[in-house]
Amino acid sequence: MHQGMHTDTERCVRAVQSKDARFDGWFYTAVLTTGIYCRPSCPVVAPKPRNMVFHPSAAACQQAGFRACKRCRPDTSPGSPEWNHRADVVGRAMRLIADGTVDREGVPGLAARLGYSTRQIERQLLAELGAGPLALARAQRAQTARLLIETTALPMAEIAFASGFASIRAFNDTVREVYALTPTALRTRAPAPSSAPTASAGGTLTLRLPFRAPLNPDNLFGHLAATAVPGVEEWRDGAYRRTLRLPYGHGIAALTPHPDHIACRLTLTDLRDLPVAISRCRRMLDLDADPVAIDDQLRTDPLLAPLVDKAPGRRVPRTVDAAEFAVRAVLGQQVSTAAARTHAARLVTAHGERVTDPEGGLTHLFPSTEALAAVDPDALAMPKTRRTTLTTLITQLATGAIHLGVESDWPETRARLLALPGFGPWTADVIAMRALGDPDAFLPTDLGIRRAARDLGLPSTPAALTARASSWRPWRAYAVQYLWATDSHPINFLPT
Template sequence: MHTDTERCVRAVQSKDARFDGWFFTAVLTTRIYCRPSCPVVPPKVENMTFYPSAAACQQAGFRACKRCRPDTSPGSPEWNARADSVARAMRLIRDGVVDREGVSGLAARLGYSARQIERQLRAELGAGPLALARAQRAQTARILIETTALPIADVAFAAGFASVRTFNDTVREVFALAPTDLRARAARGIARQAPGSIALRLPYRAPLNPDNLFGHLAATAVPGVEEWRGGAYRRTLSLPYGHGIVELTPGPDHIGCLLSLTDLRDLTIAISRCRWMLDLDADPVAVDDRLRADPLLAPLVDKAPGRRVPRTVDAAEFAVRAVLGQQVSTAAARTHAARLVTAHGEPVEDPAGGLTHLFPTPDALAGLDPESLALPRSRRATLTTLVAALADGSLALGIDTDWDRARAQLLELPGFGPWTVEVIAMRALGDPDAFLPSDLGVRRSARSLGLPSSPAALTASAAAWRPWRAYAVQYLWATDDHPINHLPA
């Protein structure tokens, strides 16, 4: 979008928050870059230039605005709506892969050379993978500086910097303030933090309807791993350097996020996974406008706009849970999953609630005795085959997975039909166009709206909703009075 100057200027002059994260405005006279909705008086048009990423702004010598804090704007919705190599690379960079594995590790995951990935990212985002990762480290550092009392040197290494000197230089360059000055400006906020926790706000593009988002997560919560407590969704997180517990609270203009981590190096990836799970980088206006064009679907969209797709923090975990939930009630699926967690999950301590375990990894489930499962024999075979494929790496599920390839691999496994494959594509892999025409709730809702209810006819009718059919499923499900569609009391 940054190449459409006229459209960008209109967004800046109207302070349209919907475009925050889509592009960044750099002011040539002040050498400051802002988000489109910055509250200051818009600069003259001839003094504006536009960039596709904060990293590109920083590479061009601009520093972040202290008023609108463009580094904290929602991410571009493009990277979750596309399946090409650039979008997959951006999802991996947000997940901290460059910090942990380097550019070569990023390229290996995508099946390209490091030079090809560098060229593709520069062409589309104006910055290479190292610059994009550096911008992300700077934002992580700012969160730690402003929300914790950690010594500055510890902040540097926790944010992923190789040295304190590099950390200091980067913070000064990006924010035009030394780390100690950033902390002094936020001293009151540090005093309010609970010991051992990090509190922050997760921004999103309005509107956001929390009912189906948090309702779904709470209604399907696996005891010991997830819970709804005190108006917040809580769950355990398995992370590269340790584990954590997150508490997410819906708010009118942000999601409150309270993180407890065993290793602060996991902060960036924990934030990324929480944003992914809650679909916070979506563009609800674009989605709803497309769905509203169908006169039969429009009343549902107008009644409660801004529905998101509830996702997961771990694709392999969700695939296991999808198999456990085949042809049984939500309560039965939770019971089966809770038994696996108790028997094979890693115990954790949760002084603030009732969480007890991490969800077991495929490796932990690889030695599972099928006879110990209170499941039909065919579903036992489905589960053990899935776990074996995940454990030996022949099936890879994650935010960087090619959606079509994953579908083909899953359909080759015994017991995997279109419903299971599509629900994994929708909630674990993040395909915004995944569709469940055979789902009982979808068919019942379609019939009540006057849409065709047979899977083939409904699929043909739903072609007009592309590429947002996964969001249409949320609106169709919402017509049913099921706990997944309501915030718990």
Template sequence: MLPSTMLEDMHEDVERCVRAVRSKDARFDGWFFTGVVTTGIYCRPSCPAVPPKAENMRFYPSAAAAQQAGFRACKRCRPDASPGSPEWNHRADAVARAMRLIADGIVDREGVPGLAVRLGYSTRQIERQLNAELGAGPLALARAQRAQTARLLIETTPLPMGDVAFAAGFASIRAFNDTVREVFALTPTELRDRVAKGKPPAGSGTLSFRLPFRAPLCPDNLFGHLAATAVPGVEEWRDGAFRRALRLPHGHGVAALRPHPDHVVCTLTLTDLRDLTIAISRCRWLLDLDADPVAVDDQLRADPVLAPLVGKAPGRRVPRAADGPEFAVRAVLGQQVSVAAARTHAARLVRAHGEPIGDPLGEGGGLTHLFPTPGALADLDPESLAFPRARRVTLAALVDALAKDEIDLSVGSDWESARARLAALPGFGPWTIETIAMRALGDPDAFIPGDLGVRTAARTLGLPHTPAALTRHADAWRPWRAYAVQYLWATGDHAINYLPAS
């Protein structure tokens, strides 16, 4: 049995990689990629094809590195569509932050210099660090991502190839054609013909596809939490799917996410298809789909108090936020009030200051606005808000800091720097800061021992229930304390713990 702990630099351990390939272990999809020298293709570890001889395998830390080495993507296992590496989920260093930003489209929008500025490094330093760890620089990593976007558009829309190239982020038709041929060993037209099978693709504005994840996945708390806390007008649960409006670089979109046993169906309606890659990335981030649940659960199961909870419903994810600044505002609105009251406050802000949009479902849908940006809230009159003066001061200070870019709550933020800047604002205590760290920043070790639900669960389970004592006990859960919170919350009879009825 292969270890389920985090496996940094696993691609350098040939023996373990060979065992993973021979056992077709899907847990390691995204951890590394296998190049087969006799065929010139690269695969994910779980590829259903007969495994090659060990001497014919080469291992790479990223799809981009395999492509740079001259390997083409396997048409059978589609390694470019693997879940992302869990490394970028739990790490807070520059490489992990860079990978999260690249997934969010920064290189395509701002180039490598823009990536470097956001990270506070020189372009040479970023390129050196990414090449050392991933075998490819930021341009190659972004190119691999563009290739995957191009494949999705080719296979699922009737767009002319020139439009596909533009939407996927290629600078020219020639670069698009060359990349598709190099990565998939097919021309764009051949790639479309190969999957068409007489079925017309979806309309050019709406795409539907599967989001893979590492099993197991418990959808109850994940979708239950998102649905129970949904802001009216921006989010809703409808017909078995969580739907929300997304603010994107080139326009807006609406995502509908529907859980299935082995994947999540994602339906996207975009005003500009150039936002496809970013929308996919944000949906995966929202659902925490790149997590390594086996590593998380193995560690938490070592605590005899948590073991029965993990055994009952393994694979709990942390429900995240599609937009960091939005969630920070919502966290302040939710201070010391019920979930229902927080939703009411947020809905009022949305109606008064949000940007109106049309729902793709027409009158059958409930999405009416994008959540207001910090800039749109900058002129908000605090006295107009129906909650205590201290919280009005807190909200005004947060909005001002976000509007002035004094706090970075993006996927590429420095977690500790963000915490420190939030702590300097009035009214920001440990609960608000750690809630933002957990759900907006994505820190898997964020912990809220003072949360009422956590303390109630701790008391019920016989754990220490004062914040200080529980924090000491939880040291054994690190670096997965945010996931431990999900298991503790699950002991309560609250709507956040249940998959809504369709």
């Protein structure tokens, strides 16, 4: 893979000279003669190789004194796919920083969640990313600030607050340092509204979420729409819409697939939640994946190759809330998609908080684990054994005995889930795949997978299929999407 790619100078130079967009977000090019840094695909004439140095993160470029290129806007490239598939502490730390942990809890909060000292975390991030957690969080704040400056008419003081800056002065200094422009100058330079994101009154923002091509939207949006819980999610006018429970308030996201981006419309009760809301939407749609690397690996199996060639770029549909997904996975055990939606909708109506949605039919946030922990088990209309499974899970989540955050240790969390009553491999693995984001989670006992395997001439018993799938690693969760897609189930099609 491309791990530590920025150290392979020759390969980086080739990527820059060919303006290869596949490497955007993998590394950044800093140009010694101009003092600016770019994405590999920057349209400007490539500098001489001796004038290029390569960094693993935008934060490292900023720390080395380089400013962001105004042409290619390197901080808007998709995030490094590395943080999605890496289970180590640096990968987990990067997922937490993207989720706003440093802004809310500081570096000590980040370290505590990972079970390391602040010094250990700082040392590891510096070694791999050329920047510590504060610099990485600051680069993210700068990016949020620029988005709000260019796309809203909000006063600068509000933008500073919404982007997570402690003071107006820190906001002004950072924007000037990173973009070599004052916030006001950045606003006057902003692109014309047709291509730029826009904001309207009432905390609604419209922006574009970039991704690495190809992206196949069918199973991604099909899955989310077909399993949508009434009141919390809906498919409306070509968009998947859902409510979001966020650190400072709540929001509604509307996501529409386009050939070269995902249109994202966010309505937030507190603008400080913007970076987290964007990060969660990107994560749910798996937008930081590297489809070329994944598909190349899966094509090495001659029986999978035709599926990949037919519709490349499948993503793993994930979730914006891991605890919610785990609860829904239990509600869906041994019942149809329709029955699972009905069970979930009952819980939502009884225990979710109400929200208003002037643009559609969303009515509630999915109930918090605290609210569910207070529910009388006898009030749950389901078989006794499944009720026990659900209430045990909820208790473990509410007490923190099991934590399903972005920083979860995948193997350890899976083992803890398997130890719960009523948790077999299928439930644990579907949670690992869609809630924890493990790209190698595999479902060899799933009926749809076994049927697809049999029809393709792959072994269909779980043990034999698992043995065959070892060549698909570390991307077995993506192989699952390709295998599921051989079925005519609505999860595989974009709703009309």
